Amino acid sequence: MTSLDAPTPTADLGVAAVVAELRSLDPGGSRMAKVFRSTFDQLYDGQRTGRYSLAQLFKTEKTHFGTLLEINLQRELKFADGGVLDFKIAGLEVDCKYSHTGAWMLPLESFEQLILVTQADDQRSVWSAGVVRVTEENRRTSENRDKKTGLNAHGRSQITWLFKDAPMQPNALLQLPSATVAEIMSRRSGQARLNELFRQATNRRLSRNIVATVAQQDDYMKRVRDNGGSRSALRPEGYLILGGDYFIQRDIAAALGAVVPEPGEFVSVQVVPAPPTEGVGIDEEWWRLAEPDERIDLPAPVLPR
Amino acid sequence: MTSLDAPTPTADLGVAAVVAELRSLDPGGSRMAKVFRSTFDQLYDGQRTGRYSLAQLFKTEKTHFGTLLEINLQRELKFADGGVLDFKIAGLEVDCKYSHTGAWMLPLESFEQLILVTQADDQRSVWSAGVVRVTEENRRTSENRDKKTGLNAHGRSQITWLFKDAPMQPNALLQLPSATVAEIMSRRSGQARLNELFRQATNRRLSRNIVATVAQQDDYMKRVRDNGGSRSALRPEGYLILGGDYFIQRDIAAALGAVVPEPGEFVSVQVVPAPPTEGVGIDEEWWRLAEPDERIDLPAPVLPR
Numbered sequence: 001m002t003s004l005d006a007p008t009p010t011a012d013l014g015v016a017a018v019v020a021e022l023r024s025l026d027p028g029g030s031r032m033a034k035v036f037r038s039t040f041d042q043l044y045d046g047q048r049t050g051r052y053s054l055a056q057l058f059k060t061e062k063t064h065f066g067t068l069l070e071i072n073l074q075r076e077l078k079f080a081d082g083g084v085l086d087f088k089i090a091g092l093e094v095d096c097k098y099s100h101t102g103a104w105m106l107p108l109e110s111f112e113q114l115i116l117v118t119q120a121d122d123q124r125s126v127w128s129a130g131v132v133r134v135t136e137e138n139r140r141t142s143e144n145r146d147k148k149t150g151l152n153a154h155g156r157s158q159i160t161w162l163f164k165d166a167p168m169q170p171n172a173l174l175q176l177p178s179a180t181v182a183e184i185m186s187r188r189s190g191q192a193r194l195n196e197l198f199r200q201a202t203n204r205r206l207s208r209n210i211v212a213t214v215a216q217q218d219d220y221m222k223r224v225r226d227n228g229g230s231r232s233a234l235r236p237e238g239y240l241i242l243g244g245d246y247f248i249q250r251d252i253a254a255a256l257g258a259v260v261p262e263p264g265e266f267v268s269v270q271v272v273p274a275p276p277t278e279g280v281g282i283d284e285e286w287w288r289l290a291e292p293d294e295r296i297d298l299p300a301p302v303l304p305r
Numbered sequence: 306m307t308s309l310d311a312p313t314p315t316a317d318l319g320v321a322a323v324v325a326e327l328r329s330l331d332p333g334g335s336r337m338a339k340v341f342r343s344t345f346d347q348l349y350d351g352q353r354t355g356r357y358s359l360a361q362l363f364k365t366e367k368t369h370f371g372t373l374l375e376i377n378l379q380r381e382l383k384f385a386d387g388g389v390l391d392f393k394i395a396g397l398e399v400d401c402k403y404s405h406t407g408a409w410m411l412p413l414e415s416f417e418q419l420i421l422v423t424q425a426d427d428q429r430s431v432w433s434a435g436v437v438r439v440t441e442e443n444r445r446t447s448e449n450r451d452k453k454t455g456l457n458a459h460g461r462s463q464i465t466w467l468f469k470d471a472p473m474q475p476n477a478l479l480q481l482p483s484a485t486v487a488e489i490m491s492r493r494s495g496q497a498r499l500n501e502l503f504r505q506a507t508n509r510r511l512s513r514n515i516v517a518t519v520a521q522q523d524d525y526m527k528r529v530r531d532n533g534g535s536r537s538a539l540r541p542e543g544y545l546i547l548g549g550d551y552f553i554q555r556d557i558a559a560a561l562g563a564v565v566p567e568p569g570e571f572v573s574v575q576v577v578p579a580p581p582t583e584g585v586g587i588d589e590e591w592w593r594l595a596e597p598d599e600r601i602d603l604p605a606p607v608l609p610r
Contacts, residue, residue, distance in 0.1 A: 064369075067369045074365045
């Protein structure tokens with residue numbers, strides 16, 4: 001979208017004050033990133049339902065993503081209640097608007113007011129949040145039956161972005177080919193589905209929520225462990241399931257040149273023995289990542305914790 | 306509210322079909338009762354926040370009770386998505402409307418359509434759900450700016466109630482005097498707050514969620530138990546904390562003439578020794594409920610499981 005108007009940075013003290021307050025509440029964006037991630041996961045309800053994409057949701061769930069995001073943002077950042085609009089930030093009334101596509105619907109109450117515009121894409125693992133005032137020159141004149149309108153091109157150019165396409169924890173199931181996910185999910189037991197996940201979704205960050213969605217049972221974390229879980233089941237096939245909760249396993253992931261799991265995440269890789277000069281020491285032997293389709297003759301080593 | 310029109314039971318086949326389907330999905334209302342209870346509890350978020358009433362919620366949370374109820378009803382009863390409205394029930398489009406006060410807001414889209422009207426009162430532990438069609442004679446003509454209206458008195462009389470003021474699991478914290486709750490919540494540790502709950506909230510059903518709200522910690526159920534939890538702490542004061550998960554403890558509650566805990570609930574009572582003819586046998590002795598302010602000289606017995 002381009003605007004014919006020059007993007008004149010009109011000094012809006014309200015926008016500046018709200019932006020400053022939000023930046024001080026969440027300087028790196030990690031709190032908001034967590035809220036976007038957990039709102040998707042709350043709606044998917046994966047542990048009970050096995051769902052992992054918006055397309056699988058009920059209509060009521062789909063419609064109300066924005067509602068849940070508003071609640072979860074207010075809970076996380078403890079915004080004061082607004083008198084007229086949703087929140088009071090830096091003492092100013094602010095309405096929160098969400099749209100998957102950036103087509104925020106602006107009701108009459110928001111006219112001339114400040115709005116916090118939010119957007120997220122679980123496929124690309126990104127989210128955005130910005131602040132703009134719904135002035136007459138920033139909004140479209142066309143109104144639908146409910147008197148709602150949207151930002152015009154100029155208005156979009158006036159958004160002060162707090163974060164634009166900032167990263168959030170990825171949704172591995174959404175990023176895998178759908179045939180692969182179908183194969184994983186076709187297995188009868190939670191343990192079998194989880195083993196297949198760790199076989200198929202290699203060198204990717206797999207969150208606790210992904211594990212819960214695939215396992216669909218209460219004690220899902222036990223199903224990953226050594227004691228009869230995926231780690232022991234897949235060791236003979238050369239799979240190493242690195243856990244982000246252990247510094248030493250994150251170090252091993254980095255040393256192998258694999259994706260490094262964050263706390264609460266797993267990264268599954270296949271390893272083969274290597275000469276000491278090229279390998280990473282694990283369990284008193286030397287190992288490297290297997291090449292695609294490389295033959296596996298030896299079980300993977302036991303991971304230190 | 307009384308209607309000047311006689312409540313003519315106009316035969317609306319759509320209403321009848323939706324009512325029949327809902328009755329077959331949830332004959333006793335226990336599934337819907339659970340949805341109302343869990344929607345309140347989801348919004349209170351008591352384990353993390355200690356909140357137990359609507360008045361304590363953020364504005365966004367308060368506003369969206371109906372939204373969450375719609376989602377939770379569709380999840381529980383697995384309604385098909387509507388094409389235009391929220392749900393399809395018995396093949397018919399149905400919009401779901403919630404109001405704490407029975408003043409359901411009816412948008413233009415719902416005109417001439419079937420609506421599932423819902424209402425609940427956590428103070429009185431009751432909920433209601435009914436079906437009505439938004440015909441011209443059932444709705445008010447006055448319209449607000451958003452073109453929303455409501456049912457008129459005649460329209461309210463035309464609701465076919467599935468359940469009217471049906472019981473749901475009580476919220477003990479909301480029913481206790483607020484000074485008592487303040488005293489319970491003023492204690493520093495989760496264990497101390499929980500001990501105070503069992504001292505003050507006697508002969509009442511205390512749900513797992515109430516225990517979580519008061520304890521505000523992850524392993525809250527451990528804090529009830531014998532091993533250093535409230536049961537052992539309060540035994541010297543004569544308190545018996547009966548758990549609804551054990552048939553024998555529910556039987557003891559009934560035999561003592563106390564409120565009987567349902568599964569997942571507790572009922573705390575004070576007991577004193579009794580003559581065998583008047584008492585209930587517990588742990589090889591005979592016991593009865595203590596009178597208010599009766600002196601306690603002996604520790605309560607250990608409960609069988």
